[in-house]
Amino acid sequence: MRFRTFRFALSLTVVVAFVLATGPLAAQQAPPSWKQGQPKDMESSSLSPIAQPPAPKAPGEIPVDKIKVPSGFKVELWAHGINNARAMTWGDRGTLFVSSRVAGNVYAVVDKGGAREVKTIAKGLNLPNGVAFKDGTLYIAEIHRITKMEGIEGKLDSPPEMKVVYDTLPKDAPHGWKYLAFGPDGKLYFNIGAPCNICVPPDTHANISRVNPDGTGFEYWAHGVRNSVGFDWHPVTKELYFTTHGRDWLGEDVPSDRFDVAAKKGLHFGYPYCHQGDILDPEFGRGRACGEFAAPLLKTGPHVAGNGVEFYTGSMFPSEYKNRAFLAQRGSWNRSQKIGFRVMMVTLRPADVPRYEVFAEGWLQGDQVWGRPVYTRQMKDGSLLIADDYAGAIYRVSYGR
Amino acid sequence: MVGVLLAAFSAVMSLSPALAADLDAGRRKAAACVACHGPDGNSTNPTVPSIAGQVGIYLHWQLLLYRDKRRVDPQMAPIAAALSEADMADLAAFFAAQRPAPPAAAPDPARADTGRRLAETYHCNDCHGRDFAGREYAPRLRGLSRDYLVAQMRGFKARTRGDLDGAMTQAAQPVADADIEPLADYIGAVK
Numbered sequence: 292m293r294f295r296t297f298r299f300a301l302s303l304t305v306v307v308a309f310v311l312a313t314g315p316l317a318a319q320q321a322p323p324s325w326k327q328g329q330p331k332d333m334e335s336s337s338l339s340p341i342a343q344p345p346a347p348k349a350p351g352e353i354p355v356d357k358i359k360v361p362s363g364f365k366v367e368l369w370a371h372g373i374n375n376a377r378a379m380t381w382g383d384r385g386t387l388f389v390s391s392r393v394a395g396n397v398y399a400v401v402d403k404g405g406a407r408e409v410k411t412i413a414k415g416l417n418l419p420n421g422v423a424f425k426d427g428t429l430y431i432a433e434i435h436r437i438t439k440m441e442g443i444e445g446k447l448d449s450p451p452e453m454k455v456v457y458d459t460l461p462k463d464a465p466h467g468w469k470y471l472a473f474g475p476d477g478k479l480y481f482n483i484g485a486p487c488n489i490c491v492p493p494d495t496h497a498n499i500s501r502v503n504p505d506g507t508g509f510e511y512w513a514h515g516v517r518n519s520v521g522f523d524w525h526p527v528t529k530e531l532y533f534t535t536h537g538r539d540w541l542g543e544d545v546p547s548d549r550f551d552v553a554a555k556k557g558l559h560f561g562y563p564y565c566h567q568g569d570i571l572d573p574e575f576g577r578g579r580a581c582g583e584f585a586a587p588l589l590k591t592g593p594h595v596a597g598n599g600v601e602f603y604t605g606s607m608f609p610s611e612y613k614n615r616a617f618l619a620q621r622g623s624w625n626r627s628q629k630i631g632f633r634v635m636m637v638t639l640r641p642a643d644v645p646r647y648e649v650f651a652e653g654w655l656q657g658d659q660v661w662g663r664p665v666y667t668r669q670m671k672d673g674s675l676l677i678a679d680d681y682a683g684a685i686y687r688v689s690y691g692r
Numbered sequence: 693m694v695g696v697l698l699a700a701f702s703a704v705m706s707l708s709p710a711l712a713a714d715l716d717a718g719r720r721k722a723a724a725c726v727a728c729h730g731p732d733g734n735s736t737n738p739t740v741p742s743i744a745g746q747v748g749i750y751l752h753w754q755l756l757l758y759r760d761k762r763r764v765d766p767q768m769a770p771i772a773a774a775l776s777e778a779d780m781a782d783l784a785a786f787f788a789a790q791r792p793a794p795p796a797a798a799p800d801p802a803r804a805d806t807g808r809r810l811a812e813t814y815h816c817n818d819c820h821g822r823d824f825a826g827r828e829y830a831p832r833l834r835g836l837s838r839d840y841l842v843a844q845m846r847g848f849k850a851r852t853r854g855d856l857d858g859a860m861t862q863a864a865q866p867v868a869d870a871d872i873e874p875l876a877d878y879i880g881a882v883k
Contacts, residue, residue: 320866322815323859342828343856345752345784346777393856395760415760418857434858464858 324465328489329540340624341660343393347374347683354661357653360688363609366651369676369687370400370407376678376685378470378599379668380424382444387668388412388429389678389685390422392468397422397431399447400685412443412450418464420520421471421481425504432481434467435460437502457506461486461495466518470598475529479504484518489538489563491575497562499533499553515559515584521600521666525639526614530554532588534597534618537566539625546570547590548597550618550637550645558585589645594623595631599666605673608690614639617650619677621663629655634664634677651677651688713748718786721779724771725787734793738839745835747826748788753856755780763854795835799877807878810871814863816879824882834882841876 321327325340350371358366370376370387375394379387387400397413413419413431421432429440436458440451456479461467466484474480478501485497499513499522512531513519522533531553537546546566553560561568561584563575568586571579591597599619603612615636622631632655638646654662663681670676674689722733725743729735733744743751757763758772775783798804811817819830826832833841847853848864849872855861867875 318813320814322818323863326815326818339827340829342749345749345756346781394756395762415762464862467858 324487325539327487328538333540338625338627341622341663341681343375344681344683345374347372347376353682353684355686357656357661358651358686359653360651364688364690367687367689368684370409370685372683373398373400373409373678373685374683375680376665376683377420377680378422378666379676379678379685380422380429381668381671382424382429383427384444385671386444386447387676387685388422388424388443390420390431392418392420392680395419397429399443401447410447412440412447413453418468420468423471423473423479425473425477430456430471430479430504432469432471434464434469435462437469437471437479437481437506439504455506456504457502457509459509461493463496468520470520470522472522473504474501474531475524477504478502478508480512480522480531482516482519482522484516484520485562488540489572489575491563499531510556512556513553513558513560515562515564517562521598521619523600523602523616525552526602526604528554532600532602532616534591534600535560535562536596537593538563538572539594541566541570541573542593543626543628544593547587547593548595548620549587550589550591550597550600550616551585552588553585559583560585560587589637589647591618591620591635591647592630594626596621596623597631599634599664599678601667601669603669603675605669605675607673608675611638612636617667617675619664619667621665621680622655622660629658629660631655632660632663634667654679654681713781713785715782715786715789717778718782718784721783722786725783728767729787732790733787734790735837738837739843741836741840742792743787744790745792746788746832747828747830748784749828750826750831751787752780752784755784757854757856764852792832792835795881795883796837798881798883803874804878804881807874807876810875811879814867814871814875816863816875819859819863820879824879833879836880838873838876838880841880842872845872845876 353368355366355368360366373389375391376389377392378390389398395416396411397419399410399412401408417433419431419433423430427442429443431438437456438453439456463486465486469481471481480501482499483496485492497516498511499516499519500511502509516535518536519533524531533551535549537548563572564579565571565581565584567590569581597618597620601617603615615638618635620631620633623629633652634650636650662679664677665680666678668676674687677686728740729743735742755772758768820833821827824834844853848860851861
């Protein structure tokens with residue numbers, strides 16, 4: 292105690308001397324969000340987010356043969372040259388709309404029988420990660436607003452104006468980009484992520500929300516969700532399943548990212564107090580218990596960065612694939628041994644833990660990353676598209692034939 | 693005839709995105725850039741940034757930001773609008789490979805010390821590196837002119853200087869107006 296008092300007095304003297312010598316300086320500010328929450332003993336860590344390449348890879352630079360899938364499946368390069376290709380949604384007339392994040396673009400991919408033509412239908416947008424389509428209209432989610440393009444499929448070369456659907460949204464950049472999808476109730480669902488790595492977020496953040504497609508009726512659906520940029524509804528139960536990225540800088544193997552079900556409105560999934568259902572946050576978990584919050588359906592692995600969620604409803608794949616969920620994992624940065632960079636599949640089982648296994652992998656070779664699978668989308672024929680935002684490409688996985 | 697063939701060839705090539713960057717092509721294409729950015733990208737005009745030795749990914753992204761009007765500048769906008777994706781890749785690779793001129797003379801020690809402490813206060817090194825040489829996702833700042841650095845920081849703070857993902861716009865918000873100039877004096881002159 293005496294020592295601490297002495298040290299305090301000493302540091303006070305230093306501060307006073309310093310202020311006298313130089314004049315007042317601003318108080319220490321928060322670090323950039325990716326670095327925030329880093330413990331002192333990791334200050335010299337070289338780990339940092341993987342930079343997004345400014346251009347897509349040419350077909351010759353995309354080693355599709357490195358992607359491994361189960362026996363009987365086949366992978367091909369379906370489209371390329373789509374800078375930062377992310378979420379995908381189908382138009383009524385067979386146009387594939389593709390979002391991006393930092394590239395600021397939305398693309399339309401038109402299948403020309405054997406070759407794909409890529410058109411940029413919007414650019415200069417604010418991290419437009421979310422795209423959803425209904426009744427001839429494309430909906431686009433940026434950080435700060437949701438807009439729509441009516442009748443877009445007939446006007447791909449002269450896209451209609453973007454009309455604002457909803458823009459009463461936070462403008463924070465960290466975890467501000469959105470996944471966007473129509474629920475079975477006809478409402479638009481999207482995430483509002485925590486504006487930090489780890490913090491007590493404002494009441495308006497760290498959730499999954501929904502709004503009517505005309506912009507009315509905004510409400511929160513799920514709370515305590517650090518950042519979910521992928522969800523889908525079970526084909527039979529119609530319940531919402533979603534992935535969440537766990538916090539950084541807690542260790543190599545914790546916390547695990549999550550795969551959850553939010554079967555009803557208003558559940559709290561633990562952030563920032565409890566991670567992976569059983570680890571209290573060392574700073575924010577004091578006085579809390581993990582039992583207060585919804586437990587994860589599945590721990591998907593530390594830092595794997597689970598993005599896309601899609602239940603398989605097609606008939607091309609073997610029958611056991613029906614109603615399985617595909618989880619696209621973009622891959623880790625906050626871990627010295629990289630993990631993720633793959634598409635997993637989850638088989639839900641009554642009264643048992645889900646089965647969790649690899650469906651496609653190979654974008655990570657040793658320590659080298661050549662691609663990052665980020666979302667999937669089924670085709671009409673039951674094959675599966677996988678978007679890779681690092682290579683700027685879309686792969687097609689088919690079975691048999 | 694050769695010209696026609698070349699034109700046809702380049703039209704075909706431009707359909708293929710993200711060709712591996714070509715330094716020689718970059719040098720040829722850079723002829724239009726050096727009028728403002730200086731020979732080999734070392735600028736002597738304080739309002740124009742030096743781009744020699746700048747992070748290549750950063751340079752390429754900036755050209756895209758100018759083209760898509762996410763970063764606004766009346767001189768760069770028409771230049772970027774005329775560039776193909778391959779041009780951007782070649783130019784970024786060429787200037788990234790050039791040797792940056794030594795930084796300007798250091799400010800007086802007391803002012804440099806203030807700048808250094810401010811840089812720690814605002815965590816500038818977290819992204820730009822301990823020596824401000826930049827990292828994959830953040831530009832090199834050492835060697836940039838004070839005027840240019842001041843203008844960028846004011847722009848980020850005012851939310852008028854476009855950036856890729858909002859990170860620098862966010863980082864600039866707490867920076868006090870009075871701190872911008874000492875920061876620029878220090879950072880640009882880091883040896």
